[in-house]
Amino acid sequence: MQNSEATLKEQPMRGNLSLDPADWQAFTGLAHEALDQVLAYQETIRSKPVWKPVPPKLEAELKQAAPLKGLGEKTVIQDMLDCVLNYPAGHAHPRFWGWVAGTGTAIGTVADLLASGVNASSGVFNDIATRIESQLIGWMRDLFQFPTEATGLVTSGASVANIIGLAVGRDAQLGQEIRQQGLSGLDSRPVVYASQQVHSSVDKAMGLLGLGLESLRKVPVNERYEMCLGSLEDMISQDRSRGMRPIAVVASAGTVNTGAIDDLGGVAKIAKANHLWFHIDGAIGALANISPELKVKFAGLELADSLAFDFHKWLYAPYEAGCVLIRDGAKHRASFQVNASYLEAPARGIGAVPDSSNIRGLQLSRGFKALKVWAQIRDFGLEKIGQLQHQNVRDVHYLKELILAHQDLELMAPVALNILCFRYQSKRLECVQWNDLNKELLMRLHEQGLAAPSSTVLNGNFVLRVANTNHRTRRNDFDALVEYVCKLGREIEREWQ
């Protein structure tokens, strides 16, 4: 064996192609330089603009056809550094609070490098990736007080976690024949409930699961943007009497617009009384269960039949990584079970995986996303992560106080968690111009690279929206935000008057 290996090495085969570097030493030098630059980007990010648009010249270059002849690693690594480090969306910046972006971490960067370095596909092989993901799922089971028979899967994000949770719920409610025969044989229409503030990924899941977008019944919300439980009960009984078949209810643990948390225990009770599957979309908030101070807001999470959440939001992990937990592991597997001779697990060897992730989700091949999350939890410990989440919430309340104290700014929704909606309230322009003014103001904030909130519309009002899942933010970043918003607001007023 050793002999033949040595012989192979001594006589490189002429004309034999490979994609390995021709000169490993030279490549190593280039790779080290690239890693240095990536880490320096993170270290010095505070001094950079939050965002810069891709310049037209580069945009034009990026429309060129694929090269027939390779450009070589030196050129390509340099190009990547020039493009990627200069024109990202800015998620890693201390003044990025748009949408919900978890900032990323240096340890996560190294973990992603390792995961791709060994080209791991997680969950379907008898290897370390499968073991590490399994430990991470176990940690999540503990965090959310799910029973030992609960199963889970690391997903690309909460969109897919919502699809998986609702797929299992659909099959558990309608029977496994549904998987064989589809929905067409049903004599009553299955319907699912969620609040009017539910995330669009749940609508998407309804379409993909064959239930139909219109079968997602949107329950009104109260003045805190939480699902009205009375309305939920009324809608369920009305739908039943109209011949529909309620199968599931989706509660939000942190809505995307305002961070509102539905009364999880209350929804759980109604779901149980009506024999419905109880799914929680906890993409934004669920992981704040780590913080002892915030955990109290999430009573009832532990009652979910299925729970979706995102590591790339409030666990600060680099994109992408989310997770789904299913209380009843047997039901989870039943929804994704397949029989394929080429996937049968042998007793020993590389394919010996008794609980392949292939029968817990949509994907067969799946990257080793668990590694960065596992590494972060081990590096920082749950305690520090919880403290940071609490800091994010306290800092948003600090921003709230600044806004309340300022005559040109208006708080537009209650602050339930780490999301705050506000707007510039012009004394010099008519109310009907406020939506346009705030839109313009947001674009200038981005274009000038000052700060990156995003926006939403609440009761017809265009509002600036800050979601703080940023471990780099300091209070003076919020001081700066208030200053920038007021300066730009006055500037636009002057131009439009």
Ligand SMILES: *Cc1c(COP(=O)(O)O)cnc(C)c1O
């Ligand atoms: C972000 C988000 C999702 C979708 O999650 P992805 O990770 O983007 O797939 C679902 N629900 C809520 C409430 C979200 O904020």
